[in-house]
Structures are given as C-alpha cells and as structure tokens.
Amino acid sequence: MTREVPPALAGSKRRLQGNSLARKRAKTRHHTADALPWKVVARPVEAGMGGDDGILELEEVDDVEVVYEDTEGGRVVTFNVVGSEPTAEDPEQELITEDAPEMSPSPEDDEIHQPDPFDSVNLLPNWHSYSLHPQLLRVLHAKGFLSPTPIQSAAIPFAMSDRDVVGVAQTGSGKTLAYGLPILHRLLACGRPSSKVKRQLGALILAPTRELALQVSSHLNACLNAVGDIEFKKGKAKQTDKPAETRSPPLVSVAAIVGGMSSQKQRRILDRGVDVLVATPGRLWDIMEDDDDLSKQVKHLKFLVLDEADRMIEAGHFAELENILRLTLRKSKVDQIEPEGNEEEEEPVRDGLQTFVFSATLSKDLQRNVKRRSRPKPAGKYNKREKPASTLDDLLLRLDFRDPEPEIIDLSPQGGVVSTLKESKIECLSADKDAYLYYFLLRYPGRSLVFLSSIDGIRRLMPLTELLNIKAFPLHSQLEQRQRLKNLDRFKSTPNSVLLATDIAARGLDIPAVDHVIHYQIPRSADAYVHRNGRTARAMHKGFSMLMCSPDERRVVRALLGSLGRQDTEIAEMDIELNLLDKLKERVQLARQIETTHHKIKKANHDRRWMKETAEALEVELDSDFMSDSDEDKPSNQKRKAKDLKNASLKVELKRLLAQPLVARGVSTRYITSGSRPIVDDLIAGEFNEAMVGIKKTEAGNDLVVGKKKKGLATKAAAKEPDEEEWQGIETA
Incomplete structure (x- = not known):
C-alpha cells in the first residue's frame, strides 16, 4: 500500500509496504508518520527514478497498514504497525529509534565488534605507525592513499594522544582526514552499539557553508563503507547500488545537517541517533532550540571540530555559533553548589572533550578588508577594547x-x-573585462571557476555566456540548495565549462580538475584570495590563477598582495592576441545589446503585469495605456514590435559572427602551408585550438610575459606582421 507525502518533506517519496490484511489486523499499533521506522533504500532505475528528477532519496518501511477513519473533524489517516506491542514499562515507546527488521543486528553484534586484521606493515607501511582501525586502513589502501600528507602526518599523532590541535595548511592538503581519521578510529574502537539503545552524539563538525558540510559528510561516510561496496573506475571510488537489505548497518553513523533541505527529515535522522554530526551553525541552532536532548548531547561531546574556523569567527558572522560553543564550555567548581566557607580557586571540571581547529588561513592581517581606506594608528597606543591581534587569539577566547x-x-x-x-x-578597463574573459575561455578551454564579489555580477554575466555559446553555471547564496548542488554536479561532469560563483565556493570545496581560477572581481581580503586560488592546484596538481585588474583596482591589488608580503610586480601578465581580441569585442558588444533590449522588454512586461494584478486586487480601473496588448494601433505596441524586430536582427548578426572562424594574424585562409604562421604541423599533430585558427593549443601558464617591456616589444612585432589581405596580395604576385 502506498501513499504520497506532501512536498514539505524535501520532495522525497516514501512507500508503505505491508502484508495481507488478516496478518496486519492480528497485531497493530497506531503511529504517526514521523514515528515509523523509516530506512533509506536505493532508487529503482527501472522505474525511471534513478536520474536527476529532483528526488533526493527514498525511504521505506515494512509491515504498516494505512487506515482511513471518518470522524466528525473529517477523514483521518492513521498507521498501524504490525507486530509491535507497547510494553508496560514504556507504553509510548517510539519505533523511530529502532532499525528495520532486515537491518537489525544480531545479538552477537551488540558485543564489541572484532574487526578482521589488516596487514598494514606490507600494504601501508607509511600508515602503520599510526595504528589506525583496520576498516580505515582498508579504505585508505583501496583508494590509493598510500602515504599521509604533511598536515596528516603532523596532526594525527597529537590527535591520537588526546591533544587539542590547531592546524593551518594549504588548501587541498587533506585537512578533512587529518581530523576525520582520529575521530573515526576512536568511535570504531568502541564497537557496535546495541540496537536497543539510541546512538549518542560523539563528534560535532561545524562548517561555514552547506556545500562544505555535505562534502565533509561524504568523505567521512566513504571511510566507513565496506571495501566490497566500493567500485573503482579510473582511480576514483564509487558506491555500488547494492540492495539495502544486503548491507549491514554502519558501525559509526555520520549525518549532515544544513539549511535549504527538509528540516523534518533532518529531525528524524537526529531522533534515530547519530555518532558524527556535520552541520552549519544556522540550521543546527534552529533544531537545537526545539530539541533539548540534542543540546544535552552537545554538552557531552567527545570531539569538537571547526573547519575553516577563521571564516566562522569573523565579526558579524554566524551569531548562532556563539550559542553552540557556549554549550561546550566547562563548568567551574565555583559554579557548583558547595558548602559555605569552603572557598577555593576557580578550577574547571575536567572532561573528555577534544577540540580540532583547521583552516588554510589563521591570520588577522589576511582578513582585513583591503577595499576600505584606513589610516595607520600611532605607535604605542593600544586600546583594551580592540579586537585581538590574531585569529588564534579569537579562538582562545571563544573556545574552551x-x-x-x-x-x-x-x-x-x-x-x-x-x-x-x-x-x-x-590589466584592462572595467568595460573590457567581458571581452578579455571571453578571449581567455576560448583560448584556454577547460574547467574555469570565475569568482565575483556580487550576485548582480553573476546575473549579468549569465545571459552573456548563453548568447556566446559558453556553458556556464551559477552558484550563489540566493539559489535554492538543490539548484546549487545540481550546478556543482554539472560543472564537475562537464569538461569545458564555467562556474560563475561568489565566495561561497571559495572555501573547502574539493572540485576535481579545476584548470583555471579567474578573479573577475578582486576579493575584499587576502584570505579570500588564498582560498579562491585553493580551488585549483590541489593535492600537488598543476593550477592557474588570473587576476583581472582595472585601473581603479590597482590600489586594492597592491594592498591585497601586501598583506601576503608580496609585490604586485611579482605577478606576470598574460600574452594576448590583440587582433583576435578586437574581433571578440564585436561579439560581446552585440550580446550586450541583445541582453539590454531583452531586459528592458522583460522589465516592462513585468511592470505591466504587476499593475494589472494590483489593480484587480484593489478593484481599480486602469488607464487605457494598460489595456489589452491586442490593439495593434497603439503606439506602445508599435514600439514594442520595433524593439522585437531590432532584437531579432541583432541575434541574427551575432549568430553570423559566431559561425565565422577566428583566424589569427599571419594565417593564410587560402593556403594552409603559407603565411607567417604555417599551421600544417599543428593540424597533423593535433595541437591546434579548435576555436582559434592558427593558435597552438597550450596551457595558460605557458603564455606569461615577464615584464612590461618585453610585452611591448612583442606587441610591436605583431603589429608589423602583414595582415590577411597583404599576404593574399603577396601570394598572387
């Protein structure tokens, strides 16, 4: 028997399965929908539900009968669970804390789980000294992580010896496993908990963005999967679609709690009990305000992790974090009730909380807003009310x-x-940034991550990229969470694509094979610049970063690099084919005109529709200018039609320009073996740029010009080359 759940439950579809009606009526018990023992199942591909259809996941429950009862208040739906009888001790026992029948562990599983041994001496000699749990060693070996990264080799020994760790390391260096492996090792060593006891929260990991929290949860769950359930294709791990009943419940439960998703489902997950919780502060505090039990569990944590800590403790950000961290403070002996006259010094009560703090930047100077002009303070003057000198000082004040x-x-x-x-x-004018960006994307194909400081800039660039046939996807905070994740997946799966993003994509995201990071708008602080660059050149792979600097942004760039102890002259400039850039400017200008005209028409239609709806709601008659658009003799309609015709002609012209090949200077369009740039060898070797004829395929890092003088000589030399018509005249002669 099936039922459809309203969209308020995160768009998930849930199925109720039962047996015969006679068996169900033998033993029944009434429950609410949220109190049923749901379990996650794989989506059936045969039913057309395995693709990108907006369904996050499926849940099912067995032995449930749906009963419709007609009452005075209307029709009421109740659920009868077969075979469940309330006990005398707890008549209101909820089944939500129990596992499904086929997932329930045997009595032997309630005891401490004895893992199979793993030969780490021969298979993982570099990991052997850490004495990790065999499950973690198997996954590390299966995924090819044969040696720890520098931050892992430095942090794990202290973490395994119950020390608090503050780690600062470059982006893409493996900080997630640096704190994740010690936590999972400790929790796995405790063995499988009893199925009759609700799991208690052992570790809380706080992250600044939703995407980072989901990514951390995915990485930790991958360490808990059985090696037999992982397929490896081209060196990457992929979870198999084995039926749920063939997989045993995990020894450690990891869940993610983030905004933008169903809070009802997240509350059900927490009610079942989790061992490791990865969350953003905002959504977690919203749930904790109505859940006293979760607040009590946070007070008795074993592990507390702040990932990208410098971002979360910035002034004015994440006010909910203060409330969460306040629960982790120790109670002192003075706070406890003691007999009078027994005055002792205040000493905090020792407990077992272990704290990990990780980030790529922990310097106050890097967080300074370089776009604000500030006068230097006189030396020797210090105000006690000033903020601490470093982010580490902030951490010492806020964390216990x-x-x-x-x-x-x-x-x-x-x-x-x-x-x-x-x-x-x-270095270019602000008005020419679009043309230079278009040139770069055509000249150096690949995955390019373009960072902007404003959402309006993304909304302006998106229609331009569509008109210019560039595959681009937006990512900013005003998108729905499902759309944000979908755009991320599309960017990861599309080889030549662009992700237009704000700084929410700057921290922690592990996007494979990002070839270029482009700073279309200069970041406000040096730490944002470091984290933006960290989306490429991860795990010792090659990467490329480019700053697009207008004349009014030079001061900001100098201040930004000065915070990093560098000079702006240290960054080389790009070598640009100016004749191709001029041709691209014409395309960009046409695309701008089309978008401007389309935006005006869309805005006028929106305003007119809003006026009509408002007039109908107020029961007011509109002037004749706002009547039906069917009257063709009206001047407004004639102007609108003229604009439509002009916009259509511009689109035809742009389509014609996009169909024309871009030919570099010195390339003969008549004979490919002649000209100052013979392209035969590149065509035979396959080393040619498909979008620009005569340009050799190369990486962006190979086209850097050191010093302006050298670039000026190269530009003059290119200007002296004969153009296409001159070469044709020479060939004819």
Whole structure:
C-alpha cells in the first residue's frame, strides 16, 4: 500500500509496504508518520527514478497498514504497525529509534565488534605507525592513499594522544582526514552499539557553508563503507547500488545537517541517533532550540571540530555559533553548589572533550578588508577594547580548549601560494573585462571557476555566456540548495565549462580538475584570495590563477598582495592576441545589446503585469495605456514590435559572427602551408585550438610575459606582421 507525502518533506517519496490484511489486523499499533521506522533504500532505475528528477532519496518501511477513519473533524489517516506491542514499562515507546527488521543486528553484534586484521606493515607501511582501525586502513589502501600528507602526518599523532590541535595548511592538503581519521578510529574502537539503545552524539563538525558540510559528510561516510561496496573506475571510488537489505548497518553513523533541505527529515535522522554530526551553525541552532536532548548531547561531546574556523569567527558572522560553543564550555567548581566557607580557586571540571581547529588561513592581517581606506594608528597606543591581534587569539577566547597548550601546526606556504600554482594578471578597463574573459575561455578551454564579489555580477554575466555559446553555471547564496548542488554536479561532469560563483565556493570545496581560477572581481581580503586560488592546484596538481585588474583596482591589488608580503610586480601578465581580441569585442558588444533590449522588454512586461494584478486586487480601473496588448494601433505596441524586430536582427548578426572562424594574424585562409604562421604541423599533430585558427593549443601558464617591456616589444612585432589581405596580395604576385 502506498501513499504520497506532501512536498514539505524535501520532495522525497516514501512507500508503505505491508502484508495481507488478516496478518496486519492480528497485531497493530497506531503511529504517526514521523514515528515509523523509516530506512533509506536505493532508487529503482527501472522505474525511471534513478536520474536527476529532483528526488533526493527514498525511504521505506515494512509491515504498516494505512487506515482511513471518518470522524466528525473529517477523514483521518492513521498507521498501524504490525507486530509491535507497547510494553508496560514504556507504553509510548517510539519505533523511530529502532532499525528495520532486515537491518537489525544480531545479538552477537551488540558485543564489541572484532574487526578482521589488516596487514598494514606490507600494504601501508607509511600508515602503520599510526595504528589506525583496520576498516580505515582498508579504505585508505583501496583508494590509493598510500602515504599521509604533511598536515596528516603532523596532526594525527597529537590527535591520537588526546591533544587539542590547531592546524593551518594549504588548501587541498587533506585537512578533512587529518581530523576525520582520529575521530573515526576512536568511535570504531568502541564497537557496535546495541540496537536497543539510541546512538549518542560523539563528534560535532561545524562548517561555514552547506556545500562544505555535505562534502565533509561524504568523505567521512566513504571511510566507513565496506571495501566490497566500493567500485573503482579510473582511480576514483564509487558506491555500488547494492540492495539495502544486503548491507549491514554502519558501525559509526555520520549525518549532515544544513539549511535549504527538509528540516523534518533532518529531525528524524537526529531522533534515530547519530555518532558524527556535520552541520552549519544556522540550521543546527534552529533544531537545537526545539530539541533539548540534542543540546544535552552537545554538552557531552567527545570531539569538537571547526573547519575553516577563521571564516566562522569573523565579526558579524554566524551569531548562532556563539550559542553552540557556549554549550561546550566547562563548568567551574565555583559554579557548583558547595558548602559555605569552603572557598577555593576557580578550577574547571575536567572532561573528555577534544577540540580540532583547521583552516588554510589563521591570520588577522589576511582578513582585513583591503577595499576600505584606513589610516595607520600611532605607535604605542593600544586600546583594551580592540579586537585581538590574531585569529588564534579569537579562538582562545571563544573556545574552551581542554588542553592547556593546544598543539599549533602551521604548514601554510609563504605568500599564501602553493608551489604548483601559476599566477597571472590582465590589466584592462572595467568595460573590457567581458571581452578579455571571453578571449581567455576560448583560448584556454577547460574547467574555469570565475569568482565575483556580487550576485548582480553573476546575473549579468549569465545571459552573456548563453548568447556566446559558453556553458556556464551559477552558484550563489540566493539559489535554492538543490539548484546549487545540481550546478556543482554539472560543472564537475562537464569538461569545458564555467562556474560563475561568489565566495561561497571559495572555501573547502574539493572540485576535481579545476584548470583555471579567474578573479573577475578582486576579493575584499587576502584570505579570500588564498582560498579562491585553493580551488585549483590541489593535492600537488598543476593550477592557474588570473587576476583581472582595472585601473581603479590597482590600489586594492597592491594592498591585497601586501598583506601576503608580496609585490604586485611579482605577478606576470598574460600574452594576448590583440587582433583576435578586437574581433571578440564585436561579439560581446552585440550580446550586450541583445541582453539590454531583452531586459528592458522583460522589465516592462513585468511592470505591466504587476499593475494589472494590483489593480484587480484593489478593484481599480486602469488607464487605457494598460489595456489589452491586442490593439495593434497603439503606439506602445508599435514600439514594442520595433524593439522585437531590432532584437531579432541583432541575434541574427551575432549568430553570423559566431559561425565565422577566428583566424589569427599571419594565417593564410587560402593556403594552409603559407603565411607567417604555417599551421600544417599543428593540424597533423593535433595541437591546434579548435576555436582559434592558427593558435597552438597550450596551457595558460605557458603564455606569461615577464615584464612590461618585453610585452611591448612583442606587441610591436605583431603589429608589423602583414595582415590577411597583404599576404593574399603577396601570394598572387
């Protein structure tokens, strides 16, 4: 028997399965929908539900009968669970804390689980000294993580010895496993909990963005999957679609709580009990305000993690974080009730909380807004009300480290730049940034992540990229969470694509194979610049970063690099084919005109529709100018039709320009073996740019010009080359 759940439950579809009516009526018990023992199942591909159809996941429950009863208040739906009888001790026992029948562990599983041994001495000699749980060693070996990264080798020994750790390391260095492996090792060592007892929260991981929280949860769950349930294709792990009944329940439960998703479903997950909770502060505090039991569990945590901590403790950000961290503070002996006359010094009560703080930047200077002009303060003057000098000071004030001297591990690279990243810049007018961006995307195909500081900038660029046949996807805070995740997946799966994003994509996201990071708008702080660049050149792979600097942004760039202890002259400029850029400017200008005209028409239609709806609601008659658009003799309609015709002609012209090939200077369109740029060898070798004829395929890092003088000579030399018509005249002669 099936039923359809309203859209308020995150768009998920849930199925109620039962047996015969006679068996169900033998033993029944009334329950609410949220109190049923749901379990997650794989979506059936045969039913057309395995694709990107907006369904997040399915849940099902067995032995439930749906009963419709007619009452005075109307028709009421109740659920009868077969075979469940209330006990005398607890008549209101909820089944939501129990596992499904086929997922219930045997009595032997209630005892401490004895894992199968793993030969780490021969298979993982570099990990053997850490004495990790065999389950973690199997996954590390299966995924090819044969050696720990520098931050992992430095942090894990202290974490395994119950020390608090503050880690600073470059982006893409494996910070998630640096704190994740010790936490999972400790929880796995405790064995499987009894199925009759609700899991208690052991670790809380706080992240600043939803995407980062979901990513951390995915990485930790991948460490808990059985190796037999993981397929490996091209060196990447992928979870198989085995039936739920063939998989045993995990020893450690990991869940993510983020905004933009169904809060009802997230509350049900928490009611069942989880061991590791990855959350954003906002959604977590919303749930904790109505859940006293979760608040009590937070007070008795074993592990507390702040990922990208510097972003979360900035002034004015994440006010909910203060309330959550207040629950983790220790109670002092003075706070406890003691007999009078027994005055002792205030000493906090020792408990077992272990704190981990990780980020790529933990410097107050990097968080300073470089776009604000500030006067230097006179030396020697210090105000007690001033903010602490470093982010670490903020952490010491806000976090209650149980370790009197937390271990601080700083492996951040000098200047905030990893060794495998190449930086460049393009100095241009603000009005020409669109043309330079279009040139770069055609000249160097690949996955490009374009960062902007405003959402309006993304909304302006999106229609331009569509008109210019560039595959682009937006990512900003005003999109629905499902759309944000969908755009991320599309960007990851499309080889030559662009992600137009704000700084919500700058921190922590592990997007594979990002070839270029483009700073279309200069970031407001140096730490944002470091984290933006960290989306490429991850895990010692090559990466490329480019700053697009207008004349009015030069001061900001100098201040930004000055915060990193660098000079703006250290960044090389890009070598640009100016004749191709001029041709692209014409395309961009046409696209702008089309978008401007379309925007005006769309805005006029919206305003007119709004006026009509408002007049109907107020029962007011409109003037004749707002009557039906069917009257063709009206001047407004004639103007609108003229605009439509003009817009259509512009689209035809743009389509014609896009169909024309872009030919570089010195390439003969008549004979490919002649001209100052013979392209035969590149065509035979396959090293040619498909969008630009005569341009050799190369990486962006190979086209850097060191010094302006060298670039000026190259530009003059290119200007002396004969153009296409001159070459044709020479060939004819």
